[in-house]
Amino acid sequence: MIKYKKSRTILRKSDSEYDFFGHDYYFNIYRGCSHGCIYCDSRSSCYHVENFDSEVIVKENVVELLNRELTSKKVKSVIGISGAMCDVYMPIEKQLGYTRKCLEVIDRQGFAVQIHTKNDLILKDIDLIKSINEKTNASVLFTITAFNDRLSKRIEPRAPITSRRLFALKRMSDEGITTGLAIWPTLPFLTDDETNIKNLIEVAYRYGASYVLFYPGVTLRDNQRDYFYERLNYIKSGLVDKYKERFGNSYECLSPNAAKLMEIYHRECKKYNLKTYAPHYRFDNPVQLKLF
Numbered sequence: 001m002i003k004y005k006k007s008r009t010i011l012r013k014s015d016s017e018y019d020f021f022g023h024d025y026y027f028n029i030y031r032g033c034s035h036g037c038i039y040c041d042s043r044s045s046c047y048h049v050e051n052f053d054s055e056v057i058v059k060e061n062v063v064e065l066l067n068r069e070l071t072s073k074k075v076k077s078v079i080g081i082s083g084a085m086c087d088v089y090m091p092i093e094k095q096l097g098y099t100r101k102c103l104e105v106i107d108r109q110g111f112a113v114q115i116h117t118k119n120d121l122i123l124k125d126i127d128l129i130k131s132i133n134e135k136t137n138a139s140v141l142f143t144i145t146a147f148n149d150r151l152s153k154r155i156e157p158r159a160p161i162t163s164r165r166l167f168a169l170k171r172m173s174d175e176g177i178t179t180g181l182a183i184w185p186t187l188p189f190l191t192d193d194e195t196n197i198k199n200l201i202e203v204a205y206r207y208g209a210s211y212v213l214f215y216p217g218v219t220l221r222d223n224q225r226d227y228f229y230e231r232l233n234y235i236k237s238g239l240v241d242k243y244k245e246r247f248g249n250s251y252e253c254l255s256p257n258a259a260k261l262m263e264i265y266h267r268e269c270k271k272y273n274l275k276t277y278a279p280h281y282r283f284d285n286p287v288q289l290k291l292f
Contacts, residue, residue: 007062022277024077024080027082032086038228067109088115089122112283120164145184147203170207173207173209181201193257212276213276214265214276
């Protein structure tokens with residue numbers, strides 16, 4: 001189900017958390033998501049999205065707001081099209097095209113862009129992303145949690161499988177667009193084995209990524225924890241009991257192998273000369289002279 005609402009503003013200044021992704025401002029187009037990833041923190045009640053998996057809220061005036069707010073910026077910067085509350089390339093984007101329209105605004109206004117997704121639907125906009133990259137800079141970050149297609153389908157049931165995302169990453173990289181891989185969350189007792197992490201970092205290198213981000217755990221709270229446990233029961237018996245015994249009601253649930261996995265992550269990235277942070281594009285903005 002689609003609902004429309006109007007927003008008063010759209011751009012948010014990046015804080016230290018979001019600057020980690022390499023952008024200065026960011027915005028969301030949609031709320032709610034149809035990918036059905038079992039671990040998504042956005043189901044938590046603090047976000048006030050009642051029917052997260054079946055209802056998508058569209059900010060219907062996002063394009064006008066973005067155009068107006070970018071016009072008012074005196075200094076060019078990197079704009080993040082965020083996947084914080086959704087994926088901006090959910091299947092609904094094929095129908096509505098709001099992400100593409102926002103890219104057109106960013107391209108026309110001469111800003112750089114950073115996009116975070118787990119959907120190969122982004123390839124429909126490769127022409128615009130290339131256009132932005134030729135003028136300033138475009139960066140695309142793909143989330144991939146499981147190297148194995150079968151497992152990725154079970155934990156992210158309505159998102160494209162891993163191999164499709166990797167194909168999209170390679171297409172972007174081949175076109176000279178900066179690409180990265182986000183290995184998160186890492187699900188304890190399920191995707192936190194060394195082989196999974198090593199395989200993902202190696203394939204990121206082979207497919208042209210320039211950086212890899214990694215978090216060795218998952219966050220769980222209130223109703224999201226209940227949903228996650230319910231889904232785990234269908235994937236592997238005994239997993240829920242392990243989580244309850246190990247983590248109780250903790251918000252941050254780090255893998256028992258977290259320290260070792262972080263060591264492997266840094267070692268493998270160094271081996272393949274991959275950055276462990278998102279490169280931040282810097283404009284050569286002229287100094288603004290002020291009269292006094």
